[in-house]
Amino acid sequence: MRRDDVDLPISPPHDRPTARYQCGRACDGGAATGMCSLGPTRTGLCCHQSSPCSPVLTASARAQSLVTALVGVGILVVLIGFTLGSSFIKPGPLSTPHAQILSGSMDAKSCAACHPGANSSLMSWFMTGHDAHEPMQTDRCMDCHHARLPRQYARMAHNLSPNQLQAATANAQPVNAVSWKQWLPKPAFAQNDVACSVCHQEHAGADANLSVMTSEQCQTCHQSRFDSFATDHPGWDRWPYESDGIVEFNHQTHSRRHHPGTIDASGNPATFDCQQCHPKTEDQNFAIVSSYEIACATCHDAALRQQTSERMDLFVVPSLGQPDLAVVGRWPPSATGFFDGDVGPLARFLMRDDAVLSDAIESLDGGKLSRVNPASESDRRAAQEIAVGIRDRIRSMAQAGPLPATESASTLRAPLRELLRGLSPQLIAAATESWFENRERPAMFRNASALMNDDDLLSDDLPHDDPLLAPYDSATTLPATDDVATPKRLPTTPSRYDPAKAQPDGGWYIDDVRLAISYRGSGHSDPVIRSAVELAVGLPPEDSVRRDLLSIGPAVACLECHRPPRSQGNMVWQNALPITAPAPSFTKFSHRPHMNLPALADCKHCHAINDNAIDAETTDMTTVSLSDFVVPPHDFLPMAKHVCASCHTPQAAGDDCTKCHRYHIEAPPRF
């Protein structure tokens, strides 16, 4: 095959690469040589006037036009998109909680819920300065979140006031390790200007976690920065020493002595099971303490019943001297002879609204009539005042009910009402009639042959077949002239009511021997004794009524386990919250995820009992000084950080700051 070349004509040189137009006859095969000598003009006109061509755009000119057209169309499309509303410029879906709240058509109003700029004009975006009246974005956030966060501290670090922040800084434990992270830059904002958007970035999708933070980001504001949790994080030697248990309980003595020393029904030592007292709640956390019946009653119920059965006096009629009856008036004969008797704390509380009575009680060292000097006119007068006051109070209670009207507006009205709820005015009226009116008590409270049989001086000492206890037969033993032989109606001695037999479950009763209105408790959680404790705790610590009321036997029995507040306040008998870190703090903890691990099912894995703790029951605490101890004596050993760090590694349970720490403090923390 021959490959001869064909000589083709050289292309005409009139057009230029950068020219916008080229000759229209360039492609005209018939007029190939009819090319214009000068080519088209810049305006696209043919230079050949006689038979002009139609100049066409060069490739570069066409390219420029195409580019311009494409850019114009693109801009037009974008502008059309803007007219469709905020949905076009929305940079992604909101997180589910926010999306649900702002659900509906995505118009500017919804955008304005978070973006102050949504309400402003385009020109205002280019104007410098910020109108002080215009809300900031953080203010928009607080419009919804103000219920949980204080608005005035929304932009403060940790939402704390400057004083609280300063105290937290002073209370912080220093970090000993030196980390390269100390060289990382300081935060890009002031500590009093922390906007919500610094940490919480929206429009990242429905499932985005707005709270995601790296440990480096958390530490950027902190003076001390550390590298890892396991190596540099400060230990928590103070935990659980700062735990706020409501019920006093010594784990060490119970686990090492009391439980092993207690043999159960099967003949085995009782098992010290943590979850018996700290059962799981419905949300798989742990209750602070179980019920008394489950946790404590087995061992403590009998003792408590005995302790609370000790009488608690409301009023005791004091004993006066004979000459004083002329002033006082009718007085029980059994309370006549010499000055005696104490005004109990409850009586003092009920009579304190009377200033004269209060002064009289105060003058006798808190109402101790045994201290009365019969030769002292003032003492006698005070004793008379007290006696009359007690009598009048008892009478008024019999008529108007036990709750004094003067306490109607008092904050202690509630415990006082509960305390006196079961005290019947009829009971008080019967006592009044018997003591002050000398009327006979009902037959049920009397014993007709009471000369010997119910004399407690004899009844307990003589055997039952002793002749002295036999029915007396005057006809066979004594002469007829003997007064003793003549049956006479002897005056009845008031019978000694035994509440232990008559009221085994407790209640109010009248002691005719002591001339007292008293109460017998029924055991654990007795409502009257509880109310008495609550009443006492509601008084100032320096109040003698509080001191004396909390010193009576039943109250002491309660306070052996239930810690009263040190100052005036309310009595909290049981903390029903799950065992977690106190809510208003930087730390958060939940047992629930930890219980998934079999190894951690044993509470003692983390909460090791301190076998070397000081046992107050067997140690002379007067010889012990706190300065002798590195850490305060406590029934638990300090929780070691390595116990947590063994699982909380970056590859395992995670060691981010947010795993255990809060940023937002919803209430003032405790320092």
Add this chain to the structure above:
Amino acid sequence: MSTILTHSISLSFRGRRRASIAATLAVILMWVVGAYFVDVSLGRTSIYSGVTLLVCLFALTLIGLRKRLIMLPLMSVSTWVQIHIYTAMFACVAYVIHVPSIIANGYFESVLSWLFIVVSVSGFYGLYTSRTAPKRLTALSTQVRYDRIAWHRDQIVIAAKKLLDQLPETPDRNVLASFYQTHVQPHFVSPVKFLYLMRPTTTKKRQLLGALADLDRYMDARVRQAAGKLAALIRTRDELDYQYAIQFRLRAWVILHAAMSLLLLVTSIFHAILVLGWMGS
């Protein structure tokens, strides 16, 4: 800047490339560390990367301006191209920091993302084709300007017709004429097919030349000589088509890259205005 330095130091091309890449990587590293610092200090990483990206876009589009301001002493275009290439690489890294998910959420921002991707991909394609296409073009026997390719096609048609007209009417000539009318002339007058533009091949040329060679035994010496010249025209047309395809590819890439770049720049400015207006305090 690295290119200027390397020029002054008189490095080889490879040396200049290595130095430029190293300088770019160093800048990228420092910038990424800066982004990390901003992120750790709870600063606005998006603003940091966004401003960087916008500045890069401005810088990248300046090369178009440079090509039009040829009278100003603003360094050579080749230097500008080098700056453009390495700035684009840096901009890609800045984009990944700015939009870790590559395609942003939201309608407008996803349009922005796609524009950037198109521009970046076309840019990398342009880097490749601008290095390979000239070699292909200069390997041909003739170099023809794009605007004149159509004129040359017409000249081929004219020359082929003239070739056949010069032959006397003989049965041998009719064989060649028939072959020309049936197979060659439609190929000569038809424009280049789109598939050929995408992937130029010599299939058509080989088909025609092979068929023409098969007709050799039916032609006498004179007609055979004309057939040889017709074969030359076929080859010339094939070269023209190849030139057209390569140059079209280059021009189309420039159009797409330039248009999308300008559109990207304009929409990025819109995006920046929106961000400044709607950004939280």
